[in-house]
Amino acid sequence: MTRPVYVHDLHGLAEHARSIRAALPRRVELLYAVKANPDPGVLRALAPVVDGFEAASRGELRRLAEVLPGRVPAAYAGPGKTGEDLAAALAAPVSRIHVESPAELRRLGALAVASGRPARVLLRVNLPVDAPGASLVMGGGPSPFGMDPADAVECARRPPAGIEVRGIHAHLASGLDAPLAGAIAAAVARWSTAEVGAVEVDVGGGMAVDYADPTARFDWARYGQELADVLDAHPHLRLRIEPGRSVTAYCGAYLTEVIDVKRSYGEWFVVVAGGTHHLRTPAAKGHAQPFRVHRRQSAAGPRTEGPVTVVGQLCTPKDVLSRSSTAGPIGVGDVLEFAMAGAYAWNISHRDFLLHEPPLFRIGDPQEVAADWVAGATLS
Template sequence: MNRPTYLYDLDALGTHAAAIRAALPSRVELLYAMKANPAPELLRTLAPHVDGFEAASAGELHHLTRTLPGVRPAVLGGPGKTDPELTAGLAAGVHRFHVESPHELRRLSALATAAGSTADVLLRVNLPVNLDGAALVMGGAPTPFGMDPEQARDCVRLDLPGIRIHGVHAHLASGLTAPAAAMVARRIVDWAVSQLGAHEVNIGGGMAVDYTDPANIFDWTRYGGDLQTLLAEHPDLVLRIEPGRAVTAYCGWYLTEVIDVKRSHDEWFVVVAGGTHHLRTPAAKGHSQPFLHLPRTDWTHPYPRPRTGDGPVTIVGQLCTPKDVLARTVGTNTVSAGDVIAFAMAGAYAWNISHHDFLMHEPPSFTVGNLKELADV
């Protein structure tokens, strides 16, 4: 390999997205939260399977319209939206604005009125829901995301010009199992309908992705069944979800070559090209990234080839920090310099959240295909 490579399996992504869509009731609109991975080839692959996209900034919004000309972005969300970002959303004709605060709603009203347009809004609400077991919490406690329930009630009573409020958006947590996600959905819907008379509810994403067991995939069939039961109780309700990680994580691989193998204080270290400045996921979430070890036999150098001995290994990158760890004390077969490590589940929150410029290493390459077809392996 010349340098680390991201490999996106678009066939697998399309199959996975189609299965998600098939598991959901027809009355559930499926949006893709493009913050998880905005790679153009992924957006184009997902477009036939989703009802729209969630952009969390003007940058994402512009990227989406460049990648998919003519697409009407479904929603513009994200905390701390500036006036230029709100204006960009109005100019793009976004389907819904997810408004984070009363002040943001007033600013949007002024901008929409000045532009002679109307902004269609869902109020992002931080509801007091028990979120025990969630991997990441954005609601149910003091957070910078969304507004308190009483503030949402006040927003509805404002009756601002240039604003149409349709209902509620509530993305409260990530890492939820199907039963937990369904429970959260019910709590959100019940509150939105009973307290605000909402006609639309976006219950967010946050479906669990298990990096310790890649085969343990979120139970979309059970979740879809629970949402069907919920919708039967609210026959006029529009329900939306906006998963990101759970859609694209499985389609991506990060492949890199072993540069060195060494023993330090009775522990084996495998040093690979690249590192967490390319794939930040394991450092951000504090886990070992699942991987495949792909041995290579084409060693032609005149010096000995280092290889691991007995015991677990820790796989690290090229950065000048002990935090540059991709997998810690994991069991594997003997690893030799020149072998390839293929890190799985690298299709979401990977390259796009990484600190690319630290040490100014060369960026990875990007390609599409599947692992068996990659010519260098």
């Protein structure tokens, strides 16, 4: 039996990224949020298309330096930055550092003065936001992310020595459709220019990804028009976005083989190699990961009938990858191809639980890899 394998379609990823770039006004900078998927192949595929990268840790800074030497990260973000984190951002050097609090700004200023490297920053602000339909709202209430508007205004008006405040960063919600994302961008731009005289605004990411419908896509053309309207209202503003999941989710698949099928109290369970310690996304988001079945004609034993629950090899009832009433018969030896595994998948998984072998990684078309596997090819 071959270990589970991640397959990244880098050609498809580059095409998708180019379509996003083409839908946006040229004055909108497109950054890729590395946290979504820091795979080296993914970073290399995106490098010619995006305007830069947003890193949220020293580890991500190191990964970018290793994979794309000489490419200066466009932004360094994340809460709870240590002195070592801030020093690393100054040394990289990062184009913009997103500052989360007045205390962080003071520490960064002291480091900037000591190093002789001035720090150009965006202040992350926790603005009130009306986001009906968003899957996650991070603005308008008590939050560890960003600073209150009044604190941001004070920091912008009286920055410490060594600091140049260029503008505002506001990632306020996730799971946004294009009209709502555009409305939030417009509100952030209005507040930023009126209250702190910002010349740069980063409105974050948060574009919706629908795991229940793998064919659905965020309306980038509509969003591009919404951002064009923002720029028309603020002709001197530099506007920036930093999507992650909506860029890479569709380029990755997790392939694994069925180990066992069985009934328990009348319900069918499909047990696969691997599990949520390889692909944490369905457990983290509480959804059924979409999958297709590549049937092996020589599969032995019974095949499922009716609805199934697909589980992994972990000693916990939470190790559930998917549930389906439409997958059709599944038997031992079949290969399941879990789609939309290109973001927040392997990189957020609790990979050391039970110390199973890690998955393999391949570049190519997931369906072709699955077909080869079913036909008897060994993936090594």
